[in-house]
Amino acid sequence: MRTQIQRRILLWRALWLLCFAVLWRDSEAQLRYTIPEELKEGSVVGNVAKDLGLDVSEISNRKVRIASESGKQYFSLNLRNGELLVNEVIDRETLCGQSGSCVLPVQVIIEDPLQFYRVEVAIQDINDNSPIFLSEINTIEVPELTLIGARFRLEPAQDPDAGTNSVRTYALNKNEHFAMFMNIKTDKDGTKVPEIVLEKAVDREKQSVHHLILTGIDGGDPARSGTMQISVKIVDANDNAPVFERELYEVKVMESTVPGTMILPVKAIDLDDGVNGEAEYSFAAHTPGIIKNLFAINPVTGELVVSKHLDYETSSSYKIDIRARDKGSFAMEGHCTIQVTVLDVNDNAPEIIITSSPKPVREDAPAGTMVALINVKDLDSSVNGNVTLSMSQGTPFKLKPTFSNHYALVTDSQLDREEFPRYDIELKASDSGSPPLISSKLITVSILDVNDNPPVFSERVYLVYIKENTAPGSILSSVTASDRDTGENAKLVYSVIDTNTQGVPVSSYVYINSENGSIFSMHSFDYEKMKVFHIIVIAKDHGSPSLSSNATVHVFISDRNDNAPAVIYPSYGRGED
Ligand SMILES: *[C@@H]1O[C@H](CO)[C@@H](O)[C@H](O)[C@H]1NC(C)=O
Ligand SMILES: *[C@@H]1O[C@H](CO)[C@@H](O)[C@H](O)[C@H]1NC(C)=O
DSSP states (O other): OHHHHHHHHHHHHHHHHHHHHHHHHHSSOSEEEEEETTOOTTOEEEEHHHHTTOOHHHHHHTTOEEEESSSSOOEEEOTTTOEEEEOSOOOHHHHHTTOSOOEEEEEEEETTTTEEEEEEEEEEOOOOOOOBOSSSEEEEEEETTOOTTOEEEOOOOBOOSOGGGSEEEEEEOOOSSEEEOSSOEEOTTSOEEOEEEEOSOOOTTTOSEEEEEEEEEESSSSOOEEEEEEEEEEEOOSOOOOEESOSEEEEEEETTOOTTOEEEEOOEEOOSOGGGGOEEEEEOTTOOHHHHHHEEEOTTTOEEEEOSOOOTTTOSEEEEEEEEEEOSSSOOEEEEEEEEEEEOOSOSOOEEEEEEOOOOEETTOOTTOEEEEEEEEOSSOGGGGOEEEEEOSSSSEEEEEOSTTEEEEEEOSOOOTTTOSEEEEEEEEEESSSSOOEEEEEEEEEEEOOSOOOOEESOSEEEEEEETTOOTTOEEEEOOEEOSSOGGGGOEEEEEEOOEETTEEGGGTEEEOTTTOEEEESSOOOTTTOSEEEEEEEEEEOOSSOOEEEEEEEEEEEOOSOSOOOOSSOSHHHHTO
16 A cells, blocks of 8 residues: 555656656746645745756755736745745736636846846636626526427536636536426537426416526536526416316395495406406306396406396295406316395285176175185295285185285175165285285175065055045055065065955956055945955065055945934944944
8 A cells, every 4th residue: 555655656657757857848837836725834945946957955045036027026045055935925817817728927036147037937726716697696587388398597506716626517406396407508618508398298277487596616626506586487378277176156136136246256366466367257158138138247356246137926036146257368267156146025016806707796695605706826936926815804705825926706694685685795805925015905795685575565455545425446455565675576566455345346346556565445335334444555676576565455444424314223233343
């Protein structure tokens, strides 16, 4: 091991001597040294005296000294041993920048006799600088839909060191989307330009900014590095359609809703940025005119507004398709449906329909006889359309429900035309809304006469007094009967029952006017023969069957002085018979 190191040292020395000889011959300079930069003050560069073949004593005797060509004294000469020393720490980069060679010329002046020697000190670069980036953060913009493989140039790092000590390569922190482009490009001026390449597609909606760290690494040993943050901003592409929060919205609205009322806001989310993410709401293309007429959608807020009066009875529900469309240059759209249910409000009064008009009813109709058929209806729904029908109290009628909303008006008890020849019945329909709506209708029922009343004489018994010898044909009496029935049932015919008085039929004494009940004599009567007789009068109506009744007329004949006095019997006893 040791021998190997020693051998290597020997080899280096031999190489150095060879190199020295070459330089000596080719360059203008007599001596050339090479030192690394940044040596400490007082470090030995080389022994000038010895290398120029001067004796140590000659240094002071011949007044050897050095002079700088640049004016600045980087070196000094040890006058005791002739060594050239570093006078000041030398920074190669300050002195020579990044140029490949950096040489400091030194003049050696010997006075006695005067001689000039030129010594060159080459300053060798050491890796004393790290690559640095001019900005701490480099922001680049990457469009969202950029294809994989696309490259993005980044700001190069600076390293003042020369040659291999300068920036050699770049590294990128491990991340999902980007990698360093392997072939690092070298600009005309030799600067290595870092480029990153897109390896996996970026999605702004998932992550809008990616933070990367770029490291510039130099070729020194050990290598030095510098870092820079890279902020990759993903520029939005319109790759997302607006999406409604719900596919189906359901809303209930009273039919009485005032036009202009907002009934529901819908909302679509568009993940894109800026105009690409600004949704504008409208009715879908196929929306029928009736919906556009009744409703309006606010394009900005997505609020659905009732614009006209709704009518439950016309339509109780609407299906409205809404479109949200973004403002990107290639606009994208999303759709949703709003199901509007119109709720009934009690805005329709019930209606009474007489399906079968009332027929006149016979007064002897049994209870339960149908008089009229009635139907009620209400355009409203549920309780608002639930109708009850009632009628005025105190009539011999009732409503009998038949089937849903149909009623029959029937008699409920015995009728009597003579008491109530007609009834005005008020029907009242009321729905169950709150407040209820009511409507009414008047129907008239007339009662038909039945021959249920016999004629009634004004008197049960009539007493008539006539004088004897009255001329035949004169009116003995007039009887009258009345009948509470009507029409034919009340039309009376008078007649006389043919009874015998003293063996003579009464019809031979009197006759009756069948129409007005006047009884006429057909004889003159003789008090002396007959003092009294009876007539039974019958009044009979035209009903079918007809009814009749009778009355008795007692006819008393009074005496006149028509005979010369002749006493035969005391007359009173017979007169009372
Ligand atoms: C009844 O009719 C007859 C004949 O028309 C008439 O003479 C008589 O006066 C009438 N009686 C009454 C009470 O009107
Ligand atoms: C007269 O009327 C009475 C009672 O209404 C009845 O009993 C009688 O039979 C009637 N007489 C005749 C002759 O019709």
